[in-house]
Amino acid sequence: MSSVSDLVGRCFRVSSDVLGLLIRTLRDDGYIAIGPRKVGESIQLEVLDSAEDLPRGWGDQQDAGTYRLVRRSDAAYFGFNLGADSWKKWLDPNRKLLWRAKREGESWEVEQAHTQVRRMAFIGVRACELAAIKIQLRVREVSRLQSNSTDTNSSALSAEVSVEAPEEPFLVGLNCSQAAATCFCASVHTGPAFASGCDLVLTEVLNDDDHYFLIQILTKRGARISSQFELQTSIADDLAHIDRQVAQVSDSQSRQLNISNPVDFFSRRLEHSHWDDVAARCLSCANCTLVCPTCFCSTVEDTSDVQNAVAERWSRWDSCFNLDFSFIHGGSLRSSTRSRYRQWLTHKLGTWHEQFGSSGCVGCGRCIAWCPVGIDLTAEVKYLSQATR
Amino acid sequence: MVTIAKEVNLSQAEVQLKGVVAGAGDQYLPVAYSVTSRKRETADTVTLTLKPKDSRSSVCPRPRPGQFNMLYVFGVGEIPVSVCGIEPDGALLHTIRRVGAVSVALCDSKVGTVIGVRGAYGVGWPVARMRQRSLIILAGGLGLAPLLMLIRHVVRCRSDFADITICIGARTPQDVPFLREILSWQRLKYDAGLFDVRLIVDRADRDWRGEVGVVTSLLPRSLTAPECSLALICGPEVMMRHAASDLVRLGLSHCDIYLSLERNMKCAFGLCGHCQLNRYFVCRDGPIFSFEKVESLLNVKDL
């Protein structure tokens, strides 16, 4: 191999035990490797020390209101689909310290919030999840661009605070080997095919007598890491195999979400009787918003120590299903479950387009599986389509 | 060896990813201001004058009429409060009603207390559209606070506008904020055009000689040139809805009626999600909206 950068844009075969080497190489390079790990009875996105930590041989069964891990008959590394965790757990942690202030007499000063800079590598990012990461980025970008005065504000503060810009996470994409019953990425065009956006993309190939990965190298960074692997020349059929696998995953999805003019669709249905029907089932538990990889709402908590000498501001995930969310003096504006479910769905699928230029749903199906009463947004939209009232 | 045929374009995703991990911590940082004076307006409202803590400290951008700041009390919390005035030296005036933890702490803060300020946020009143027009200004209760800076501007630049009608409502005579200033406006005399300042209370006491009723009853019965009029309304949402409908009946277009909405706000820069009203982030796209933009939304219960 002439030089590392020659690897960019190419596809190779690698043996199935490459994952251990991948994790080790990333760790040696200073990254924290994060990926799927079996914790209790589900698969979560946690720090990986070695390939032993991957849930090899496990699969899952998912449906509306159901998530169950099952043993597979083979030794697939990625024979399962999405769990409740999404990458927002790492990119936008549930709780984070925004700043700390210390009191001296009557006065106080804000201290620099130390952003803990970690070089993260995400292993096993699926197409719908990459789409979700991009949507969350877009939300932040729009907030930065459109809130007119914050720029002036933060520049006024730049003497006091320096926010370190950490290195972007290293992304190891994964082409799905199968779809869960809850998946509908194909209908919302976020997957299962990968276009671009990762450093490496893995495809697991497992048949009767063979178990290997196809690795597509998409960046220089990716090439540098992969140069440590034993890269075997791939054959023309390997790329065709990826396409076939993607097509199969796509065809096997039975759930669909198609709304031709979503903004108009929901603005005509704000008083639809079906909202009452969902409200009769929905527990307002907020599970759907917590597992959704694009839900971004947060709240702040201002705390202080016992002596009231040190105060902190924390941000934490919030949900439009919480009663407090819309509280103003005198009561909550969305006091009914009807109004809260309506807010969630019309925002996610409708007004999101007006605010951020895309749908807020990537078709990952998590909200369907993790809803304790099995409320399924694809089905609710079908009911809403039947009439406008 | 096979080369990937598909598009390989990563730079975008890579560059963008940096923003996420950095978070929005810097946008949440308050600037330290000191309370330099504290004035009781009514039994439950106080006006604070705030100045940058010391000459070295940073200053928030100068607010425009109708904009608001986020005010933070050490260890207690932070709330949105409209800017009701700016002193000639740049000091900020905020009038606060005691309703809960943070507003009570703000009202109880003494001269010298350090308050955190972030802002200014929101779009403000449509000052540029007001010139040469007749103005109808309607305030219910503390809704006068976000209008005060605007009214002071109108009084100062009287000749820029045609007829001016200001209608102010309060629960009882004791609840009228800025009473002395309102009385001083009532004494103003101008050569040209109507300048009418009217005050009304829901419930009178023995000493009250003025009008009794709802503030919308002060609206003119007819308008000579509704197409050249602009209405600016702030108060409880029900009142604003009624007032706006009345004004539409008087011939004003929906796009010439402005109202200031109140929603729960945690960030004020369109990120926490709390203030959403359908497609709008009230903190960023508002809090002042034309009736044209929000009429259909305000008519939907619990939106």
Ligand SMILES: Cc1cc2nc3c(=O)[nH]c(=O)nc-3n(C[C@H](O)[C@H](O)[C@H](O)COP(=O)(O)OP(=O)(O)OC[C@H]3O[C@@H](n4cnc5c(N)ncnc54)[C@H](O)[C@@H]3O)c2cc1C
């Ligand atoms: C744009 C804007 C301008 C405002 N201008 C003024 C003003 O000039 N003077 C003034 O006295 N008040 C004003 N308010 C209302 C003020 O923000 C609330 O009274 C305040 O948030 C109450 O907080 P609390 O902790 O005292 O009360 P609590 O009842 O303890 O509030 C708990 C939490 O609920 C939320 N909340 C409660 N009431 C409101 C409310 N009315 N609006 C928004 N969030 C609320 C806050 O997040 C608060 O932290 C304004 C609100 C907005 C949105």
Ligand code: SF4
């Ligand atoms: S709305 Fe449901 S299916 Fe869509 S992205 Fe969120 S969790 Fe996934």
Ligand code: SF4
């Ligand atoms: S839709 Fe389901 S998951 Fe979401 S709040 Fe209602 S009960 Fe909970």
